[in-house]
Amino acid sequence: MLLGTYAPKLDDKGRLILPAKFREELSRGVVLTRGQERCLYVFPEEEFARQVERIREAPLTSKSGRDFLRLFLSGASDEIPDKQSRVTIPPALREYAGLNRELTVIGAGTRAEIWDHGAWETYYSEKEQGFSDTEEEVIPGLF
Template identity: 65%
Template sequence: MFLGTHSPKLDEKGRIILPAKFRDELASGIVVTRGQENCLYVFSSREFEELHDRIRQAPVTSKIARDFLRVFLSGASAETPDRQFRITVPANLRTYAGLDRELTVIGAGNRIEIWDAEAWNTYLSANEETFANTTEEVIPGLF
């Protein structure tokens, strides 16, 4: 499970060093793709395969499912971390997420999210109060 907040930097070649605490789960390969709210999602290869097995069950007759799959999968890039555990973030994904040198990488359970640091701070500021003041059930049976 991926947890926590980290602040790596994007180098001049478009690479980032993934946090050490995530390495065991990601050592066999990763998939980077477009995420929602203009961040990037990073999945272990195993998790991405499981996710793909679930999402490909969406009915081909559903336009919203087709649209989602096209955007989600067309941005996907399989990457293998190097010895320093750097990965290259493809240029099209860096552009999509508006990534600059300063990044925020968060653990989001089954995935990692890569954010431009300023975009993450804006998102967090806009959503922290709502989170703190949520009074209705958001996740059935849990919160």
């Protein structure tokens, strides 16, 4: 399971060193793709395949299902971490997420997310109070 918050830097070649705690789970290969809220999702290859199958279960007649699948897959890039546990983030994905040198990488269970550091700070500050105020009725069965 991918957990925690890390603050790596993007190098001049668009590479990110994976957080040490993620390396074993991501060592066999990752898929980077557009995430929601302008972050990037980083899936282990097997988890990415599971997610795609779940999305494909939506009927072909579902416009929102087609739209989501198109955006999710058209931005996807499969990468193998190098010997220094670095992955290259393609320019189009860096642009999509507005990535600068300073990054925040968070573990989100079955995936990691890559955020521009400033964007993560803004998101976190906007959402933290709602997180604190979450009640069982909002997320049934949570507590």
